[in-house]
Amino acid sequence: MLLDDVAISAIWLTLKLASVTTLILLVIGTPIAWWLARTRSRLRGPIGAVVALPLVLPPSVLGFYLLVAMGPNGPVGQLTQSVGLGVLPFTFAGLVVGSVFYSLPFVVQPLQNAFEAIGERPLEAAATLRAGPLDTFFTVVLPLARPGFVTATILGFAHTVGEFGVVLMIGGNIPDKTRVLSVQIYDHVEAMEYAQAHWLAGGMLLFSFLVLLVLYGSRLRQGWRG
Numbered sequence: 001m002l003l004d005d006v007a008i009s010a011i012w013l014t015l016k017l018a019s020v021t022t023l024i025l026l027v028i029g030t031p032i033a034w035w036l037a038r039t040r041s042r043l044r045g046p047i048g049a050v051v052a053l054p055l056v057l058p059p060s061v062l063g064f065y066l067l068v069a070m071g072p073n074g075p076v077g078q079l080t081q082s083v084g085l086g087v088l089p090f091t092f093a094g095l096v097v098g099s100v101f102y103s104l105p106f107v108v109q110p111l112q113n114a115f116e117a118i119g120e121r122p123l124e125a126a127a128t129l130r131a132g133p134l135d136t137f138f139t140v141v142l143p144l145a146r147p148g149f150v151t152a153t154i155l156g157f158a159h160t161v162g163e164f165g166v167v168l169m170i171g172g173n174i175p176d177k178t179r180v181l182s183v184q185i186y187d188h189v190e191a192m193e194y195a196q197a198h199w200l201a202g203g204m205l206l207f208s209f210l211v212l213l214v215l216y217g218s219r220l221r222q223g224w225r226g
Contacts, residue, residue: 007200009176010184017092017180018160018165021099025107025156028100028150033111034137046067052105059102065170066098082226090172095180098170106155114148151215158211163202165219 003011036048053064070088072077077087088094118141126136142149148222164182171178181200188197 004196006045006175006198007184010054010179010181010200013092013179014161014181015177017095017099018157020096020158021103022107022153022156023098024100025103029104029107029111029152029156031078032155033108033142034115036108037112051086051108054102055105059163059165060094060169062102063098063166064183066166067107067170072093086121089170090174090178092171092177095167095171095178098166099163102166103156104161106159110152110155114145115158117148138223154211154215158208161207 002155010070032047032051036044036051068074070080072078072081072087077089080086082089085093088097122140122144123136126140131139162182162216163180167178167180168186170184171180171183173179173183179187181204185197185200185204188194
């Protein structure tokens with residue numbers, strides 16, 4: 001059998017984590033990206049830097065500070081305990097929180113670029129037709145920014161699938177609970193089970209290639225249409 005129950009469980013958990021994380025990122029990343037694209041506030045630079053921080057910060061560093069913050073003595077941990085949620089580290093919810101922070105720039109930046117590319121003219125035209133801000137956003141901005149949403153969704157999902165350092169730091173290696181695909185590959189390599197590692201790693205390699213193929217193909221099509 002090419003994939004045993006342990007590998008299938010890790011794959012399923014990884015897909016579940018990536019799906020939940022991507023959905024949350026689209027919900028919280030859209031207003032952040034819209035604000036960054038439209039604001040002239042002096043806070044634009046610092047907030048943009050915070051959003052982009054996971055791009056340059058080692059995953060182990062981000063995972064460590066999230067682990068401390070969500071631990072029993074951290075501010076987030078004390079809050080979750082006070083409301084009866086317990087502590088988040090070494091749980092699926094903790095993996096989601098870590099993944100949201102780690103993949104945030106991969107969703108916010110494509111959306112921000114898409115919003116900035118719209119320009120002022122469509123918004124001004126909507127304003128002359130007495131469209132309210134929300135109506136303008138949902139009927140004008142979202143359709144025009146659709147390519148950015150597609151890119152953000154694909155990148156957010158794919159980046160979450162490939163996480164290792166953050167999820168290992170926050171979630172550990174608990175079967176059927178926090179052991180995602182990248183951690184499972186690490187386990188196989190550590191146990192010198194290279195055949196099993198090859199199947200999983202090869203699958204992730206193919207997945208990553210297909211993601212990039214879709215992204216670059218869509219950009220080429222957009223260029224031809226332009």
